[in-house]
Amino acid sequence: MAKSNAARQTAGGKPGASKRLEAIAGLKAAAPAELDRLIHERLRLGVVSALAVNPSLSFNELKALLKTTDGNLSVHARKLEDAGYVQCTKSFEGRTPRTEYRLTAAGRRALEDYLEHMEGLIRMMRG
Amino acid sequence: MSARPVRPVRPISDTEIPIQDRALENLRFIRDTMEHAGPFTAVPGWGGVAMGVTALGAALVAQAQPTPERWLLAWIAEGWLAFAIGGVAMVRKAGLGSTPLTSRPGRRFVLAYAPPLLAGALLTFALYRAGLTGLLPALWLLLYGTAVVTGGALSVRVVPVMGTCFMVLGAIALFAPVAWSNGLMALGFGGLHIGFGIWIARRYGG
Numbered sequence: 164m165a166k167s168n169a170a171r172q173t174a175g176g177k178p179g180a181s182k183r184l185e186a187i188a189g190l191k192a193a194a195p196a197e198l199d200r201l202i203h204e205r206l207r208l209g210v211v212s213a214l215a216v217n218p219s220l221s222f223n224e225l226k227a228l229l230k231t232t233d234g235n236l237s238v239h240a241r242k243l244e245d246a247g248y249v250q251c252t253k254s255f256e257g258r259t260p261r262t263e264y265r266l267t268a269a270g271r272r273a274l275e276d277y278l279e280h281m282e283g284l285i286r287m288m289r290g
Numbered sequence: 291m292s293a294r295p296v297r298p299v300r301p302i303s304d305t306e307i308p309i310q311d312r313a314l315e316n317l318r319f320i321r322d323t324m325e326h327a328g329p330f331t332a333v334p335g336w337g338g339v340a341m342g343v344t345a346l347g348a349a350l351v352a353q354a355q356p357t358p359e360r361w362l363l364a365w366i367a368e369g370w371l372a373f374a375i376g377g378v379a380m381v382r383k384a385g386l387g388s389t390p391l392t393s394r395p396g397r398r399f400v401l402a403y404a405p406p407l408l409a410g411a412l413l414t415f416a417l418y419r420a421g422l423t424g425l426l427p428a429l430w431l432l433l434y435g436t437a438v439v440t441g442g443a444l445s446v447r448v449v450p451v452m453g454t455c456f457m458v459l460g461a462i463a464l465f466a467p468v469a470w471s472n473g474l475m476a477l478g479f480g481g482l483h484i485g486f487g488i489w490i491a492r493r494y495g496g
Contacts, residue, residue, distance in 0.1 A: 205319070212320045216328035228327055278320065281313040288310040 198280055199273050201246050206231060206239045211248060211274050214266035219252075222262040240264060248273055330395040330445045335491025337379020341372040342483030349476035358423045365426075365475070366414075372479070383496055395444060403441030406433045425464075427471040431478045432460030446494055452486040 202208050209229045214220055220228070226236050243249040248270030252263045266274075348368030355361040384391045391400065410433035417425055435456025442449030459478040466474065 203316075208316070208320065209323050212323040213327035216324045220327070228323075274320075278317070281317050284313040285310045285317075288308070288313075 199277050201242065202248065202273055202277055204239065206235060207243055208277070210236075210240060210243060210264070211266065211270055214249060214264060215271060215274055219263050219265045222264070225264065243270065325393050325395065328395055330399040330441075331494055332380055332384035332391065332396065332399075333442070333445050333449050333490060333494070334376065334379030334383045334496065335487045335489070335494060336496055337376050337383070338483045338487030338490060340375050340379070340487075342480045342485075342487060344368060344371050344375065345479035345483060346476055349472045349480060352475075353472045362418060362423060362426070365430075368479075369430075386496070399441050399444050402444060403437045406437040406440065409433060410437075424468045424471070427475050428460050428463035430460075431456050431463055431474065434479075435460055446490075448486065448489060448493070452482060455482050455486075 202211050206229060210225060213225060213228055222233075222236065222240070225240070226233065229236065240249065240251065244251050246269075247267055250265045250267050252265070254261050254263070345368060348364055348371075352361050352364040352368075355364055381391060384396060391397070410430060413429055413433070414426060417423065417429065435453045435458075438453030438456060439450045440453075442451075442453050456478050459474055459482070463471065463474045
């Protein structure tokens with residue numbers, strides 16, 4: 164879980180950003196929990212969001228959906244897999260390799276936490 | 291010759307965008323991604339059941355008609371009635387759920403579903419003028435099945451399965467005696483709609 168913990172850094176990746184937010188809002192008790200930096204990255208957030216509304220998606224489906232390259236998707240999907248947010252299954256369709264991704268329970272919880280975090284930030288800044 | 295100072299091209303830093311705007315943008319991105327990636331889930335189950343019940347009634351009415359013209363009128367009336375029921379039920383279910391008809395999956399569903407139905411309407415007119423009304427049940431079952439398969443490819447798995455069943459019945463109707471027409475229509479537009487409608491309603495929320 165070291166990787167998963169390492170992924171959970173503070174808002175914007177800048178140490179103390181959350182504290183600054185709290186100071187601005189003057190609402191330390193109501194401040195959102197720390198931002199999950201791992202799915203804050205745009206492509207990884209896209210992968211997790213897409214998998215949240217599908218039982219599974221293949222590598223090529225994700226690539227087309229998120230309009231990205233093989234290498235880029237591969238790197239980010241690996242990070243999500245290492246964190247235990249997605250499960251990757253490799254198989255063959257005839258002679259063609261097929262890589263399929265599913266969102267794990269931890270991944271779904273991380274997305275829910277992230278959504279709550281964003282809503283919390285909006286509430287806090289408006290409040 | 292003195293070189294001009296190089297101005298670094300840099301992205302706008304995080305601190306220049308208000309935090310709530312960034313949060314809103316992230317939420318918008320998540321919603322858009324889910325909308326693009328998700329299946330179209332507003333195929334109406336109970337609407338299908340209602341369409342099936344009216345089709346069974348139409349089969350009885352059509353069976354009692356003395357001429358091909360009146361038989362055709364009975365089924366055309368049923369077609370419009372089913373279209374209205376299905377349309378209202380789909381709009382209602384889409385409005386209740388997370389994929390409205392105007393969303394990308396909704397638009398793609400309509401675009402995939404409509405062309406075979408339009409082709410069916412035109413061919414109905416052409417076959418009637420050619421005096422080939424006996425072929426109409428096969429045509430309707432085949433093309434409606436095609437519409438459900440193509441539209442259903444963007445929806446939950448049971449929808450294209452239902453379309454395939456319609457196509458099988460259409461293929462049977464193509465070679466079956468004309469006397470079987472109303473029975474096959476009742477089995478397809480009545481039985482399949484009711485059976486799959488109940489399944490969809492129970493599994494996919496109405």
